[in-house]
Amino acid sequence: MKAFFRISPLFVAVLASLPAIQLSAQDWVHTGTNLGNDRIRIAAADMKPVGFDPQTPVLKAAFDATLYSDLANAGIFDLVSKSMIPQATPGSPQEISLPQWSAAPSNAAMVAFGALSATNGRLAVYGWLFDTRNTANPQVLGKQYNEQASQDMARTVAHRFADEIIYRLGGGVNGIAETKIYFVSSRSGSKEIWSMDYDGQNEHQVTHLGSISISPRISPDNSRIAFSSLGGQGWSIRMFSLELGRPVAFPAGSAGGSNLSPAWSGDGTKIAFSSSRSGDSEIWVADAGGGNLRKLTSFKGPDVAPAWNPRTNAQIAWVSGRTGLPQIYTMDIDGANVQRMTDGGYAISPSWAPNGQFLTFSWNRKYGPGAPGGQDIYVMDIASKRWLQVTHDSGSNDFPSWAPDTRHIVFERTNGKRSDIWTMLADGTEQHQLTHSGNNFMPNWSWK
Amino acid sequence: MSLLNDGERLERELTPEPVVGPATGSLVLHALLAGSLVFYGIFAGLFHHNQWGGSGGGGAIQVSLVSNALPLPSDLPPNQNVLATDTPSQAPAEATPKAKQAVDMTAIPISGKQKKPQTQTAPKNQVNQPQQNNRAQYGEQAGSSMARATQTQSGPIGPTSISDGDFGSRFGWYVDGINRKMSTSWYKPEVDPRTPRGARVYLTFTISRGGNPSDVRIERSSGSTTLDRSCQRGVQRVDTFGGLPAAYNQSTLKVSYYCEY
Numbered sequence: 179m180k181a182f183f184r185i186s187p188l189f190v191a192v193l194a195s196l197p198a199i200q201l202s203a204q205d206w207v208h209t210g211t212n213l214g215n216d217r218i219r220i221a222a223a224d225m226k227p228v229g230f231d232p233q234t235p236v237l238k239a240a241f242d243a244t245l246y247s248d249l250a251n252a253g254i255f256d257l258v259s260k261s262m263i264p265q266a267t268p269g270s271p272q273e274i275s276l277p278q279w280s281a282a283p284s285n286a287a288m289v290a291f292g293a294l295s296a297t298n299g300r301l302a303v304y305g306w307l308f309d310t311r312n313t314a315n316p317q318v319l320g321k322q323y324n325e326q327a328s329q330d331m332a333r334t335v336a337h338r339f340a341d342e343i344i345y346r347l348g349g350g351v352n353g354i355a356e357t358k359i360y361f362v363s364s365r366s367g368s369k370e371i372w373s374m375d376y377d378g379q380n381e382h383q384v385t386h387l388g389s390i391s392i393s394p395r396i397s398p399d400n401s402r403i404a405f406s407s408l409g410g411q412g413w414s415i416r417m418f419s420l421e422l423g424r425p426v427a428f429p430a431g432s433a434g435g436s437n438l439s440p441a442w443s444g445d446g447t448k449i450a451f452s453s454s455r456s457g458d459s460e461i462w463v464a465d466a467g468g469g470n471l472r473k474l475t476s477f478k479g480p481d482v483a484p485a486w487n488p489r490t491n492a493q494i495a496w497v498s499g500r501t502g503l504p505q506i507y508t509m510d511i512d513g514a515n516v517q518r519m520t521d522g523g524y525a526i527s528p529s530w531a532p533n534g535q536f537l538t539f540s541w542n543r544k545y546g547p548g549a550p551g552g553q554d555i556y557v558m559d560i561a562s563k564r565w566l567q568v569t570h571d572s573g574s575n576d577f578p579s580w581a582p583d584t585r586h587i588v589f590e591r592t593n594g595k596r597s598d599i600w601t602m603l604a605d606g607t608e609q610h611q612l613t614h615s616g617n618n619f620m621p622n623w624s625w626k
Numbered sequence: 627m628s629l630l631n632d633g634e635r636l637e638r639e640l641t642p643e644p645v646v647g648p649a650t651g652s653l654v655l656h657a658l659l660a661g662s663l664v665f666y667g668i669f670a671g672l673f674h675h676n677q678w679g680g681s682g683g684g685g686a687i688q689v690s691l692v693s694n695a696l697p698l699p700s701d702l703p704p705n706q707n708v709l710a711t712d713t714p715s716q717a718p719a720e721a722t723p724k725a726k727q728a729v730d731m732t733a734i735p736i737s738g739k740q741k742k743p744q745t746q747t748a749p750k751n752q753v754n755q756p757q758q759n760n761r762a763q764y765g766e767q768a769g770s771s772m773a774r775a776t777q778t779q780s781g782p783i784g785p786t787s788i789s790d791g792d793f794g795s796r797f798g799w800y801v802d803g804i805n806r807k808m809s810t811s812w813y814k815p816e817v818d819p820r821t822p823r824g825a826r827v828y829l830t831f832t833i834s835r836g837g838n839p840s841d842v843r844i845e846r847s848s849g850s851t852t853l854d855r856s857c858q859r860g861v862q863r864v865d866t867f868g869g870l871p872a873a874y875n876q877s878t879l880k881v882s883y884y885c886e887y
Contacts, residue, residue, distance in 0.1 A: 351868075
């Protein structure tokens with residue numbers, strides 16, 4: 179060792195630079211497979227009410243219910259039933275006893291808790307997420323919210339807190355609790371565009387055109403809705419600004435013929451739609467402002483319902499009737515590399531998953547008079563063209579649309595004469611009906 | 627009066643009915659009908675061809691039942707066998723072996739009768755015989771058992787170890803997140819099935835502040851190139867593991883990860 183010191187002046191240099199290395203060092207984590215892909219067992223404690231404001235219990239009830247349903251709907255959690263959580267309601271990190279939560283019957287690996295108060299018209303929420311198995315450093319998340327005191331705001335704050343939890347524990351995928359769903363409803367007499375929260379709450383009418391408006395598509399920045407509407411010149415693509423609260427111009431969408439099914443590219447700069455202005459129905463692409471119009475397809479037979487690959491913005495899936503029955507195809511945005519995705523039946527309404535890996539569409543695999551089989555939602559892995567049927571034996575299902583987390587799908591289900599909006603996880607579980615009045619069609623999940 | 631009427635009737639009956647007019651009319655009408663039918667058959671098929679309705683074939687592709695990883699945790703292990711089922715049907719019960727004739731202990735032994743040498747009837751190779759599972763393995767696949775690259779929890783701690791720093795002890799939930807994310811993005815079917823069970827490839831990669839993996843390297847190869855590559859691809863497939871915890875004060879995190887076949 180001594181000899182080494184003597185003959186190696188380099189060693190001294192290395193020694194001298196050690197503190198510098200230490201400074202720029204990073205932690206090492208060793209891990210591997212077979213460690214689990216189980217759902218995380220999480221408990222959502224009721225918020226502890228603070229103060230005696232008469233509004234507090236109402237807001238607390240709205241917050242608790244929303245947080246619980248958000249976590250239950252996230253698809254990645256195994257939520258502890260409210261009947262199994264400990265009696266004491268912790269309102270702060272000092273008050274919580276983690277062994278109580280990690281022990282049976284709750285067996286929670288994570289617990290979300292906090293305190294809520296309403297004072298002088300302001301709602302204050304303190305929320306924490308603790309890891310029950312890590313007693314030394316249990317805190318995963320600590321959040322504080324201060325908003326106007328109203329039930330809508332209590333729900334919004336609960337959505338935000340849930341999204342923070344889902345982002346932390348869901349591997350960096352943003353939660354969808356703050357997203358919206360746009361859809362068509364005829365409950366006001368004519369078919370207009372409506373919006374609602376992702377859980378079906380807070381329904382609002384967006385357009386009041388008195389005509390027939392269908393296939394709403396929200397822009398990636400949530401500022402505009404493109405939709406097709408029946409007017410004097412037939413079907414045209416129209417644009418509604420949510421910021422201005424009125425329709426704005428989209429010149430490319432109103433030439434002769436039917437202009438239908440607009441679709442935003444993931445960067446919000448382009449819109450694809452189908453138009454029959456050249457005779458046959460083809461896919462056209464225009465800038466979001468309505469200029470720079472060009473035609474992508476030129477096949478015999480109708481080409482409709484384009485959907486962008488939101489990850490690359492370089493591919494489009496659409497429906498083509500070139501071989502008779504409609505089938506799903508994909509192509510590059512320059513019109514090259516056309517690939518057929520479905521092998522038969524009646525396949526319509528493609529939607530491309532935000533991670534670029536999957537398509538979902540509505541498919542009747544045994545189409546024809548007297549043929550068994552219904553219109554159901556399918557999910558297809560694009561690279562391998564392998565698919566999974568996600569709805570079974572329940573009505574006619576159409577217009578699936580991916581949620582931004584690639585875990586959820588919203589779709590339209592028609593049972594008898596009633597059409598309603600439903601959501602489910604992408605594997606077909608956890609199906610929930612969102613709308614309950616009027617007839618509702620063609621849902622579209624917002625991008626964030 | 628009646629006579630007059632009778633005469634009139636007689637006259638009417640004797641005069642020939644006009645046949646030619648109505649007959650030609652009827653003929654023309656029928657010809658028109660037949661003509662319009664032929665016309666419809668020829669032309670309507672051309673002009674009213676239903677683009678959506680035909681049962682045209684064309685470039686069919688093969689599709690199969692299972693697919694790749696959805697970003698959802700799954701309760702069921704991946705099932706590559708389309709014919710396997712979660713609820714095996716009962717096959718007929720196995721035939722019970724015939725009971726040996728019991729030796730009558732009370733019987734009086736006949737003197738002079740030679741006792742037959744007792745042959746050992748213990749079945750040969752009983753140890754090597756495969757366990758007979760009295761189940762028929764066929765049927766429909768459960769609806770949601772889409773292959774999802776799931777692994778089951780091996781233990782409460784697992785082979786996670788920290789060599790430097792206290793990241794693992796402070797942010798165990800983040801390490802769990804890495805495991806969860808990797809198990810959905812690593813596709814076991816990509817690996818050559820001849821790879822021996824338990825083969826492990828060790829990778830290292832760096833997670834940036836924003837959660838993106840980079841600098842994926844093989845630290846120790848498993849000896850199977852397909853396993854090495856599939857594990858590497860598994861990391862590359864991950865967009866983000868989620869931003870590093872705010873309380874962690876370094877800019878990057880070095881991760882050593884193994885994929886075990």
